[in-house]
Amino acid sequence: MPTPRPPGPIAVADLDLAELGGDVLSFHCADTPEGDVHALVRLRGRPVGTVLGHVPPGADPARTLAALARERLTGHREPPPETYGDLPRTSVVVATRERAGQLARALDSLLAQDHPDYEVVVVDNAPRTGATRELVERTYTGRVRYVREDAPGLAAAHNRGVAAADGTVIAFTDDDVVADPHWLTALTGPFTDDPRIGCVTGLILPARLRTPAQVLLESHGGFAKGFTPRTYDPERPPADQPLFPFTAGSFGSGANMAFRATALRDAGGFDPATGTGTPARGGDDLYAFVAVLAAGHRLRYTPDALVRHHHRETWQDLRDQAYGYGAGLTACLTALAVRRPALLPALLARLPRGLAHARAMTAARTASPGPAAPGAPGAPVTGPAAPGEHGAYHHPWPRSLSRLERRGMLYGPVGYARARLRAARGRAREAG
Template sequence: MKSTPLGPRPAELQVTELDLDGPDGAVLSFGPALPGGPAVRGGDVYALVRLRGRPVATVVCRVPPGKRPADAVAATARAKLGGRGPTALPGDNALGDDAPGPPEARDAGRPEGDLPRTSVVVATRERADQLARALDSLLAQDHPDFEIVVVDNAPATSATQDLVERKYGERVRYARESVPGLAMAHNRGIAVADGAVIAFTDDDVVADPHWLTALTAPFAADPGLGCATGLILPARLRTPAQILLESHGGFAKGFAAREYDPAHPPSGEPLFPFTAGSFGSGANMAFRAAALRDIGGFDPATGTGTPAMGGDDLYAFVSVLVAGHRLRYTPEALVWHHHRETWQDLKNQAYGYGAGLTAYLTAVLARHPAMLPALLRSLPRGLAHARTITAHRDAAGAAVPGGHGAQDYPWPRHLSRLERRGMLAGPIGYAKARRRVRGLPLPWDERARPQGDG
């Protein structure tokens, strides 16, 4: 067995989708990472399980040599569901152990009324190959009325503009934001967008064809909804770093739809609304355009590409709730995310998560000072909660197939230490970033500097 800097190397998992209701029984197909690739072979398989087209669970299993992969994975899925249908088990975010929520929650993604005109904003910087993969999946959406806007953030070359203009032409709009930072790029997208709803995703995802319809349907059903988020699953589990991240939670938030209403705070979340990480992630989110503009968009001193290193999505979630709007998590809105592949990527990610968390809390205080008393009351429990999360990762192991149990492949302690160091650095990073962007107008303000867009 090969070893890595973080322990024994688990076997690659083939990412697949399993439809338990296929016309000829269970149908297993390759996941989004290799469209049109070879048939699923034997070995370790990570599968999204669907019932009547809807995501309901994920399973991990080993396909024995000579056995039909669809049969092996279907048997594991049915055993997990207990033979009682898709509502048998509660949700859990760990790799291979996600299960569905109640049927009424799964109905939340069904369109009710006309779907709103939607703008999909993709911020990118010098990753044309990944961007093309994402745009191809976005152009295949079944939503009846949408546009795609690519925001080129502080580009060093013309690669992104060339890709958009030569390959996609009028099907994709191009905009440039010269100030670096994900929040700045997203704000430029808000200025360019013409949709009543603005959806955001990343250049390293593959969107399920039903993603945009499911993500925007709640806005048609609920005029008071300000934000919707969706399910993020791994597009590939090829390297140890990718498997480690996903086995300890990844980006998934489970298969049960949830609604957050500031008028009726959830009784089981005493830190609400400061636990914004439970609401969703920036690779899969949408906002009612008017609500997003009313809160001033994303804080430009947050996000990847700034000293704050993250937190732009968390800040927006909390700001929308503070403004009185509801937020809904909709697991039928699915994107497949290409996790970073190397150990150094994972180390950077751990530090950035910690920094982004405290940077976003600093941003909330700076821009919503009236929330200071509530935040101070929650701070001791919040710090204890953060320590518990990292301590749990230290103690827990990843149940990875191929004989790697908890004792063999735990979450490395030095990643938890990096995350804590990031938490200490977040407020300082936010202060530095805020000084850099001080005085810049909002892109949709009439005084905004001119920008190139197509």
């Protein structure tokens, strides 16, 4: 069997229409809009879907993609108008480590938000140099707050941000994203509508699709969760997710999430033995989602809250990511069993089916080269293909990546135990 040809680069575009197939209100493309193009389609500014199409040389890319949108997104209606009340005071927390160049790009987008009342807090996690502090103090003085967290790990950095935040809502994003100007308004608006909402997550789309690794990740789901808003209520478990609430991979991702500050603090914040930068490799966001739901709060997913994510560029990055997703999943489940023993009976009852489903999902990705379900590899439940995502990807998921994911799942509990041990030793050194 011939070796599949690595996928080539795909241009990333943003197309705003008055109606599907109607007048083009705006068009922007991060690359030369020729050849294969992955376009976000908006209706009067509101995201409704994506199309993947080919723009021939000399063709008008906006008109070509508008025609594809009319053909492939038939039946989509303009979203209802937003009717938020007074938006809550919000703190945006960005954890970072030695990536000042990427951080500057993210901060520029965060400072351009249309939200009327917010602050930006940068948490410098276990820094080796003063580059991040210098950037914030030199370029963003008076507009961005700088705090430092010496304990390594994303969850520890997020907890430091929670302690420093003064908002009634605390939003989190990463240093490798570019936030849409309306992101924070859309992400925090649902808190004003429903006092039972404890967490809101949003849409994550690629900023670039230039390398084979980036294209492969996005062609099998990336981080997107679709274009249909959804509310998850622990009092009314969703019928299509029998593993709920242990289906955190379908709720959202850490690069685009916000919590009611009281709900997150009452839940104990993030487990510092999880997350990137610890032996657990991930799972910090998944743990927080389940913890807030387990406390009786609702979780809302809204595609109006959009960030563009700069996917990792190399094959080794993708290998590390696949392993980390698997490890983070089972590290999260272990953390829930250790820190929330009341959930243990429900977790044990669902665990065999959940792990079998996760294994089946990795096998299905390997067997099927088409567009995958939304959600990062390793998510215990991802569901059907995301509504509004249409394209013609034909890149099979390598079996080696599925094997790495499964190996990560086996390692996750060990990684979590190692992370807890390391944290305990750190506390002992500080006390001594």
